[in-house]
Amino acid sequence: MKLPIIAFGDPVLRKKAVEITKDYPNLKEVIDNMFETMYNASGVGIAAPQVGLSIRLFVIDLTDKEEPDLKDFKKVFINAQILKEEGDKWNFNEGCLSIPDIREDISRNQTVTISYFDENWNQHTETFSGFKARVIQHEYDHIEGKLFTDKLSPLRRAMIKSKLDAISKGAVKVDYKMKFPAASKKR
Structure with a gap:
């Protein structure tokens, strides 16, 4: 089932997500729904807070990418903990399903070591x-209550503030179902 993606401005995106146990209700269904939602929005990763669940879960699928080392990279990360980020930092133009129509160059470490449970x-x-490391770090940030826009300079954040406000109010056109936190507060 395709779930609505939570838009910028919703408090669930700012909460540090909680760990879950093996008996988390309908976990397989939640994972399946997250993959379906991500595919419908043409994403490569999605974290549980982006579908309104403040739990330490994210999924990634890079199998449709051209690079040979990505062909088999489809993973579920439960209760993930980044142990080490290392290597040179490199910039890459990132976007986010919760922040549509905004892309920014973000600097992240080249390598990440992570501990997690699979499905x-x-x-x-x-x-x-x-x-792989970049997408993992992006999704991991979500379960830590962080967004890629937090990594921007204060000046750059100020420059996109009106766009972020518009997203939170639902004044953005997307091809997938979203839930906008301030959309109902217009009047």
């Missing part, structure tokens, strides 16, 4: 580099 509750500690 079968197998624990992993793995190190990823390049685009």
